[in-house]
Amino acid sequence: MSAPLKGPDPKAKLVSLRDVLAYNVRATRVEKSLSQEKLGFTAGLDRTFVSQVERARINVSVDNIERLAAALEVDPARLLERP
Template sequence: MAFNVRLRRVEKQRSQEQLGFAAGLGRTFISQVERAKINVSLDNIEKIATSLDVSASDLLKWPAL
């Protein structure tokens, strides 16, 4: 999930701060999510997905490298 959040955020040309603000979460929280330092609740996954205009399942998929 961490890779997918960062990938989608960079594709949308948003900073961690912008994504955090749009999702109602903090920049440090987004940073921790992207570095896989914390477990994320389903509610917060949905907030992040909505802010990135993707489905929550897109964030949870195994990254295609």
């Protein structure tokens, strides 16, 4: 049995665009009831990469933002909008 999906902290300080991307990827993934593994598989990316994106640990290329957006079925610009 897998653990319930937990969304991002709504009180999180979104200082950088990387923080905004992290927040939006996680929020959208949880909203669509996807695990990091399922999102990674659908986007053709490793689960650990998705985890690093959601924790704002890495600088993500535009190509990978596009892949994540396609897997989440949202416009790439949506992942970069401040909530």
